[in-house]
Amino acid sequence: MTRLRRVHCSRWTRELRDVLAGHTVQPVGQIRQCGRRPVPRRSRGPRAAEIDANYLATEHDRTVTVDVFRAIRRLFATEPLASRIEHETVPGPSVQGDDEIIAAGLEQGTCGYHAIGTCAMGPNDDGVVDPQLRVRGVTGLRVVDASVLPTMVGGNLNGPVSTLAWRAADLINRSRPGAK
Template sequence: MGPGYILRPTAEGGLHITSADPDAPLTITPNHYGSDHDRTVGTALFRRMRQLFETEPIADRITAETLPGRGVRDDQDIIDAGLDQGRCGYHAIGTCAMGPDEDDVVDGRLRVRGIEGLRVVDCSVMPTMVSGNLNAPIMAMAWRAADPVLGTV
């Protein structure tokens, strides 16, 4: 069965610094299916994908479901299979989200608060996930960020 993704997950994961050593590994907690919303949408998505693959003309081209297998039926089995056998298509965002408050890492001009001359122009500044690929939004962000960096605004 092909991949399907929850485009607007509500569960949040986290990155945690483990040491003052910059080469020390981070603790990464993805927290997939960590909210009722994500579990409900994820299981409904899985069932809908199964339904689509059982419909002609594609059904004629499929011999059998290999993963997770026809024995996976109830919600918890679907979630467990997704966590054990699935893969993530999400891009990390929001680890230094921009916002108007002094507690937000980056301001609306992508400047890191408290560090002169440092800007962040990547998906980590996005405060919310977009429903789709991040390529175009980050290109637009970079285009907008170029003007103040070049001093044209």
């Protein structure tokens, strides 16, 4: 993380400078990691699964993470950003080696993934939900949230889920008796 000391830009208002000053920037994140691991179940029930996300388990994921981390450090060392940055707080300037960066990410990093795909939509019987958002094998039940998205969105989920909700409302309205 990098803490901004102050922001100076002639086109920004004083209020915006005040809002941005002292904020934290968390620039490193990998949307599509390669490491995968099945979720084993010890028994039935919602708390029975032991989840290990397998973060940074592949050489590709480690290389991409270190490369992006170093690129962000280079970016923050250039003007006009450099003179506006007070100091790096996490993992700190002493963390330099690839293994140190990876270790810091695993120890101090957090997950930014949004839960998706647990009720994935699909055109065939492999999908839990059909293209009309109906749960296969259950009459009168639709799922309208990010769990129906079959793949990770490369950005914030607000737009896709809002669009999905509008589409679902249209589907539900059309399925009502007497609907046009």
